[in-house]
Amino acid sequence: ExxxxxxxxxxxxxxxxxxxxxxxxxxxxxxxxxxxxxxxxGLRQIYYSMNVEVTDKGDVPEGYKxxxxxxxxxxxxxxxxxxxxxSLYFCASSFLPPGxxxxxxxxxxxxxxx
Amino acid sequence: xxxxxxxxxxxxMQEGKNYTIYCxxxxxxxxxxxxxxxxxxSLESLxxxxSNGAVKQEGRLMAxxxxxxxxxxxxITAAVHDLSATYxxxxxxxxxxxxxxxxxxxxxxx
Numbered sequence: 189e190x191x192x193x194x195x196x197x198x199x200x201x202x203x204x205x206x207x208x209x210x211x212x213x214x215x216x217x218x219x220x221x222x223x224x225x226x227x228x229x230g231l232r233q234i235y236y237s238m239n240v241e242v243t244d245k246g247d248v249p250e251g252y253k254x255x256x257x258x259x260x261x262x263x264x265x266x267x268x269x270x271x272x273x274x275s276l277y278f279c280a281s282s283f284l285p286p287g288x289x290x291x292x293x294x295x296x297x298x299x300x301x302x
Numbered sequence: 303x304x305x306x307x308x309x310x311x312x313x314x315m316q317e318g319k320n321y322t323i324y325c326x327x328x329x330x331x332x333x334x335x336x337x338x339x340x341x342x343x344s345l346e347s348l349x350x351x352x353s354n355g356a357v358k359q360e361g362r363l364m365a366x367x368x369x370x371x372x373x374x375x376x377x378i379t380a381a382v383h384d385l386s387a388t389y390x391x392x393x394x395x396x397x398x399x400x401x402x403x404x405x406x407x408x409x410x411x412x
Binding site for chain 2: 219221223228229230231232233236238244246247278280282284288289290291292293294295296
């Protein structure tokens with residue numbers, strides 16, 4: 189089954205304790221992206237990647253890191269989480285243009301930072 | 303900075319009624335997407351609009367795109383309870399970046 193898999197789905201952590209949210213896709217998509225969803229703000233892009241070893245900042249990259257060492261994986265790293273990073277996070281992937289950039293989303297990871 | 307604004311943000315309607323959700327954006331783009339999110343779930347793609355004048359229909363939903371007005375609409379015909387969800391539009395700009403609107407939370411009441 190074609191899918192984007194995120195782990196963990198739920199996480200409660202404390203300020204400053206490094207964590208990684210993994211994202212993996214099995215569709216051979218070039219494009220992968222991380223979003224955070226907060227009430228009233230829609231989805232805001234954190235980082236995206238057009239291919240292996242190619243990453244770029246989205247609209248809200250502060251406090252996050254990513255890497256793209258393999259095509260299928262795009263982990264999101266919070267080196268020193270803070271309470272304002274409490275949010276619902278989505279990983280998504282797609283093929284690159286010229287086709288339509290229709291994203292396939294993961295199930296989401298709900299993160300709480302105390 | 304690209305702004306994508308949806309209205310209304312909250313919509314409560316009765317079954318059988320028609321309504322339209324609007325998505326305005328602030329920069330040039332001819333590629334727009336609509337997604338649906340059920341409570342507690344992820345997003346799924348509804349429509350892909352890739353040119354000015356594009357119109358797509360699926361069941362009781364119809365989406366259109368006017369790139370000159372920088373406006374997309376999502377029209378709901380004879381709403382049913384199963385359409386209750388949050389609907390997002392997303393505008394594609396250079397580098398395949400997608401910027402999402404705030405979402406419209408639709409509730410269809412019996």
